[in-house]
Amino acid sequence: MKITANRVSLSALAAGVFCACALATAQADESSAPKPKPFDVKNAFRNICGFCHEDYGRKEGKGPQLMDDPNSDEFLFNRIKNGKPGRMAAFGTAFTDDQIRQIVVFIRNLKPGVEPQNP
Ligand code: HEC
Numbered sequence: 001m002k003i004t005a006n007r008v009s010l011s012a013l014a015a016g017v018f019c020a021c022a023l024a025t026a027q028a029d030e031s032s033a034p035k036p037k038p039f040d041v042k043n044a045f046r047n048i049c050g051f052c053h054e055d056y057g058r059k060e061g062k063g064p065q066l067m068d069d070p071n072s073d074e075f076l077f078n079r080i081k082n083g084k085p086g087r088m089a090a091f092g093t094a095f096t097d098d099q100i101r102q103i104v105v106f107i108r109n110l111k112p113g114v115e116p117q118n119p
Pocket residue numbers: 045048049050051052053062063064066069070071075076077079080084087088089091103
């Protein structure tokens with residue numbers, strides 16, 4: 001009887017250890033799960049806009065240079081969102097308003113000879 005009782009408590013202990021491990025693993029998984037990435041403006045600009053706005057918009061290409069653009073933030077925002085028929089596509093469905101605002105900040109931060117950064 002004594003031996004049996006010992007076995008029972010041992011397996012109960014083992015189960016307890018297993019549970020604790022499983023719990024720890026689950027918690028580790030949760031904290032290492034990929035968080036939603038912040039919008040990578042620089043990468044998006046290079047891939048989507050760079051074809052026409054060369055060197056991240058620091059140089060004129062098929063589209064105008066965007067660095068030091070004399071127009072207002074609102075103008076830039078609206079041009080990106082609504083495009084210009086026959087000249088530039090509208091990106092209002094590709095990007096959220098918040099993302100377009102971040103693109104405008106990115107453009108405003110462009111400086112000659114300084115590697116562009118995400119805002
Ligand atoms: C197919 C080429 C093309 C692509 C791709 C393109 N643009 Fe343009 N963009 C233009 C042209 C051309 C103009 C000038 C439109 C005009 O005549 O007013 C322009 C104008 C702009 C302007 C206004 C600048 C000004 O002073 O008039 C902004 C801001 C702008 N683009 C941002 C972007 C962003 C951001 C992207 C990527 C999401 C992008 N563009 C993609 C061709 C392009």
